[in-house]
Amino acid sequence: MKQNLFDTQALRPLAAVVDAGGFTAAAAGLCKTQAAVSAAIAGLERAAGCRLLQRSRQGCRPTPAGEMVVGYARRILSLLDEAAVALETAKPAGTLRLGVPDEGVAGLVASVVEGLARDCPQGLVDLRCDLSAGLEAALMAGELDAVVVVREPGSARGELVFRDRLVWCVPPGREPHLSRPLPVALFAEGCRTRPMVLAALASAGIAWREVCRASHIAGLTAMAGRGLAVTALARRTVPQGWRVLSSGEGGLPVLPDYEAALILPPRPTPLARRLAGLLLGPSRPERAAPPQDPFLR
Template structure:
């Protein structure tokens, strides 16, 4: 194995994984699919490992590919920092971000202030919506980057975090003891909602929908009022809530894959924010 990496090839490898395929990576990098394929094959030959494979989810990294991509992102970030430093360039302009609101408090709130201080010429524009509506908006160029809850049947974007989903209820209230579970859920269109209902159906747990809302704050307000239970991501559990599970008569739940999607030809501000977001999302969360 030679003693150096082709950084352009590493950039192509990362783009294929983040974009979900060679076609999208080619559009993002302005290169042909064949050119990208050849460079990645050269990497595989150099390392003696297969790096990518095709599955029903599209193009996904092998175990060796995942390990290399982790190193590649650090190397590419260092390269960008060096070029920015020597070239005197800085991120500027408007950065449009799409994200479901249940990830804002846990991950964007601590990041936004730090990013704004480090990049004062960037105007941040945040749009909260359901993941199923955010994804096509990124493809249409309406957002520069987005964070989404991936559809397990057709995942889009680079996985930057796995989030457990947990049942919660208010402290001092026991709505889970009712014979028919009083349930609060996100509105129709939420990707988690049908999976929660499937878990209840499989466990033969009777429920009645007593509250629905399109925003996390509304859901948590209903739970805090004490008349219902809901399920949220681990990072969104407030300190005022109790976690529930099989010992409380509720079925065990699942993990969500949180995806990062980059718009076509992302600018410096989007790339910098994506790097900061990967770091923030990788950090462990303290239990509430």
């Protein structure tokens, strides 16, 4: 037999025709034209020097020679599919340029780095911390391979990683939330949770004054920790010893949820795809923040 008998471009259509019982159904299943499938089978039959399919009004069925070739074809195609899966799941090397807001380092990034270290021991995570808008701009400029950002209200951009609730919190033994105008410590302009907090205060008609602001959670809690102000954080990133205010305490409004999303470029790298697998899993349901999830702004 000629070597090109085992051209996989022809073997797959052959198996498909036998499975489907005809050229039309096989072509539809392969997303090819019927003419292309017919040409592939004709090439196989020329190489084999005999008929591989018996055509009739009832459809197509393999000849004895066809039965033999189809058996080998299935084994070859199975091995090729297995090789493709092995390559896809091979441990990729290289650098993952990952962008997250500052608060993501403590929880989300820690779990990601641990997962990548396990699955991709040759991979390197190059981390950039910034506001969400800055991270999205860097991704579009090709400076990052993947970003996790807080969505703007009403946006469906990216894939949902988790949803969490903002809460009011105060340092231990302090009650700044009882003062008016309300002293608040806020994240800097450009933070996507900042307008959520201010809108909630405006809707409740609460007068407020900004005592301090910071672009990083460590700076914000350090300043607010002097007892000068109340601040809003994700529930699971409230510093140890701080008190989360109960609903309506001090007349403060309930704060909204926010959504953290993963955004990849149109052609993600293997490490970026592995990151998506770690964060999103095989399915992509809406999910509440697990205990280790960080506050992302």
